[in-house]
Amino acid sequence: MRAALLDGIVLGLQYGLLGVGLTLIYGLAGVLNLAHGQIAVLGAIVVSLLMEGGRPVMVAAVVGIVAASAFLVFLDLTLMRAVYHQEGEQRILLGLLLMLGVAFAVEGFITWRYPVQQLSIRISGDAVTILGVPMPVGALVASGIAVAAGLVLVLFFRLTTLGRGVRSVIQDEAGARLCGVNPATVRTLVFGLSGALACLVAVTRSMTGPVGFANAIGFTTLALIVAVVGGLGSVSGAFLAGVLLGIVDRLSSTYIGTYVTTIVLLLCAALTIVLRPSGLLGRPG
Amino acid sequence: MRRDAILRVDGLSAGYAGEHIVHDVSLEVAEGEAITVIGSNGAGKSTLLKAIVGMLDGTRGTVTFDGAGISRLATHRIARRGLAYVPAERHLFTAMSVAENLALGAFPGRPEAAREDLVFDLFPRLAERRKQDAGTLSGGEQQMLAVGRALMSNPKVLMLDEPSTGLAPLLATEAYRVLARLRDAGLTLVVAEQQVPLALDLASHGYVLENGRVDLTGTSQELLGNPDVQRAYLGVA
Numbered sequence: 001m002r003a004a005l006l007d008g009i010v011l012g013l014q015y016g017l018l019g020v021g022l023t024l025i026y027g028l029a030g031v032l033n034l035a036h037g038q039i040a041v042l043g044a045i046v047v048s049l050l051m052e053g054g055r056p057v058m059v060a061a062v063v064g065i066v067a068a069s070a071f072l073v074f075l076d077l078t079l080m081r082a083v084y085h086q087e088g089e090q091r092i093l094l095g096l097l098l099m100l101g102v103a104f105a106v107e108g109f110i111t112w113r114y115p116v117q118q119l120s121i122r123i124s125g126d127a128v129t130i131l132g133v134p135m136p137v138g139a140l141v142a143s144g145i146a147v148a149a150g151l152v153l154v155l156f157f158r159l160t161t162l163g164r165g166v167r168s169v170i171q172d173e174a175g176a177r178l179c180g181v182n183p184a185t186v187r188t189l190v191f192g193l194s195g196a197l198a199c200l201v202a203v204t205r206s207m208t209g210p211v212g213f214a215n216a217i218g219f220t221t222l223a224l225i226v227a228v229v230g231g232l233g234s235v236s237g238a239f240l241a242g243v244l245l246g247i248v249d250r251l252s253s254t255y256i257g258t259y260v261t262t263i264v265l266l267l268c269a270a271l272t273i274v275l276r277p278s279g280l281l282g283r284p285g
Numbered sequence: 286m287r288r289d290a291i292l293r294v295d296g297l298s299a300g301y302a303g304e305h306i307v308h309d310v311s312l313e314v315a316e317g318e319a320i321t322v323i324g325s326n327g328a329g330k331s332t333l334l335k336a337i338v339g340m341l342d343g344t345r346g347t348v349t350f351d352g353a354g355i356s357r358l359a360t361h362r363i364a365r366r367g368l369a370y371v372p373a374e375r376h377l378f379t380a381m382s383v384a385e386n387l388a389l390g391a392f393p394g395r396p397e398a399a400r401e402d403l404v405f406d407l408f409p410r411l412a413e414r415r416k417q418d419a420g421t422l423s424g425g426e427q428q429m430l431a432v433g434r435a436l437m438s439n440p441k442v443l444m445l446d447e448p449s450t451g452l453a454p455l456l457a458t459e460a461y462r463v464l465a466r467l468r469d470a471g472l473t474l475v476v477a478e479q480q481v482p483l484a485l486d487l488a489s490h491g492y493v494l495e496n497g498r499v500d501l502t503g504t505s506q507e508l509l510g511n512p513d514v515q516r517a518y519l520g521v522a
Binding site: 161174180183 | 338340359360362364365375376377380381385390392393394435438
């Protein structure tokens with residue numbers, strides 16, 4: 001039980017990191033990025049190719065993160081333009097369809113060119129015993145990075161002028177314009193941030209197991225579940241939901257079975273939609 | 286046409302979805318002056334102000350502000366140039382604190398303590414509720430916050446759409462007392478209003494908007510003495 005809980009928290013921090021990138025774009029632009037997992041894996045492949053080419057892990061990771069970020073910025077400046085001209089339901093639907101197309105395209109590209117390429121970052125060191133449970137160093141480093149990323153995001157949104165500008169657009173775009181905030185700039189910034197977060201989570205996940213093409217759809221699904229449970233647009237909500245779902249995930253695979261775990265997680269999302277449609281920390285409306 | 290107009294609107298036509306509600310409106314305001322646009326509900330006052338700050342598509346005519354044409358600028362650029370607008374719907378950030386709303390008023394700069402002090406001096410209630418979410422404020426306090434937020438950028442011109450709407454008569458009078466203080470301090474004001482007596486008392490010049498056109502214009506004294514204005518807006522039989 002204790003081991004399942006600790007494992008759940010470790011996994012949950014990764015879920016949080018996965019969900020936060022998706023939730024931000026939705027909260028801001030009304031675009032549900034169904035290609036989030038695919039872009040994460042694309043980043044992971046860039047990192048693994050660079051590492052095979054002899055680059056140090058840190059350099060490879062930074063280049064991969066920048067590449068994934070640039071890819072989403074590119075989407076924001078090109079394909080998504082059509083979406084921003086729409087309002088309400090049409091905007092959400094068009095964004096959904098276009099992103100689904102991107103997901104297929106990216107996944108197709110990976111299956112075509114790099115079907116067996118995997119990123120796996122090994123962190124050496126003995127397992128550390130926490131509360132009597134031995135935890136692999138890789139899992140702890142991954143958790144540390146997730147927590148640090150979450151804290152940086154929260155501080156950025158709470159304390160900086162730019163972060164406040166981003167939140168203002170999420171809350172009231174017309175009000176933000178009247179304050180001198182340019183919603184288009186904020187959107188590009190958040191797309192770039194989301195791409196960087198997608199690749200970052202692929203990098204941290206690769207510290208506990210290989211990340212390749214097969215993970216893409218699972219990443220997207222999990223990111224969606226986390227974003228729904230946490231509340232679309234909420235950073236702290238994504239991390240809270242991530243950790244809760246991580247614990248549910250581990251408990252369910254320990255006591256029920258690995259195969260039903262995804263169903264259990266989807267049930268959590270369904271329950272959230274029924275009981276609290278705006279999510280744990282999302283604002284109603 | 287006076288030369289020293291800080292804001293000048295020439296032949297402006299604007300509306301929604303390609304249909305113009307406001308037709309060929311021209312007006313101007315000199316630096317340090319207060320003017321008012323009066324008219325009944327649906328006369329086009331809000332449309333006019335929204336068009337000036339670039340919130341509407343398909344606007345025709347020219348707007349000159351502080352010596353430069355702003356007709357084609359995006360709303361956020363106009364705001365950064367110092368033309369602040371407080372819409373009737375206020376558009377506050379309801380899930381953010383009063384302090385954060387004010388800080389955003391200074392975007393992209395950092396909020397200056399001196400500006401904040403000025404706002405709190407005008408609206409002591411806001412100082413008391415600094416940490417409270419804007420959504421939990423009363424209607425009157427939200428109106429104060431909307432004006433306060435607009436003032437944080439140290440604007441050259443402040444435009445307000447129906448600042449008295451939704452306020453009890455006493456609060457509306459209080460709101461206009463604050464606007465008079467701002468006018469006396471040298472801030473240029475453009476106020477769209479249905480509460481004609483309050484607005485004409487504040488402004489030196491008025492424009493009467495009817496069916497989207499300027500029906501009548503003159504000094505506030507002239508308008509107050511005009512039988513048509515008296516009949517339509519001042520309740521004089």
